[in-house]
Amino acid sequence: MADKHPGGRPTKYTPELLKKAQGYLKQCVDTKEVVRTGNSGQVIWTVKLPSVAGLAIYLKVARQTVYDWAETYPQFSDILDEILAEQEQRLIDNGLAGNYNSAIAKLVLGKHGYQDKLAQEHTGRDGAPIAFIDMAKSGDTDS
Secondary structure, eight states: OOOBOTTSOBOOOOHHHHHHHHHHGGGOOOEEEEEEETTEEEEEEEOOOOOHHHHHHHHTSOHHHHHHHHHHOHHHHHHHHHHHHHHHHHHHHHHHHTSSOHHHHHHHHHTTTOOOGGGOOOOOGGGOOOOOOOTTTTTOOOO
16 A cells, blocks of 8 residues: 555554554463472463554554554454454452452543543632522422
8 A cells, every 4th residue: 555644654554563553462471480489489471462552563653653654444443343342341350359459450441431420629610619599499399
């Protein structure tokens, strides 16, 4: 493919690069190893969470290039969607199981649109307290 960017430079995007990108997700596998010392053991997790930045590094291109290709090439966009879906699901599953650091899982899930609704503070107009109307005292009676 000899496509060019709007600025005129030829793109590095090729069918081979697409295949390499498709292989990225397959190599993003967490591993768990139990290291024995005496009568006890310690579990060591090696986390390989898929990400856009990880894909960019794997392909040796800029992160913006990954986003540009996703806009231009439908097959590449599908790969990006798969990566983000896998990332989201693994953050939820492993965050709940305690396998991932909960603060980091929460932070990254924020990029997927998740929010901690309990932490929100509500105020009235211009930051003033919320005004409530007591309907019993408002003089509005239906009797």
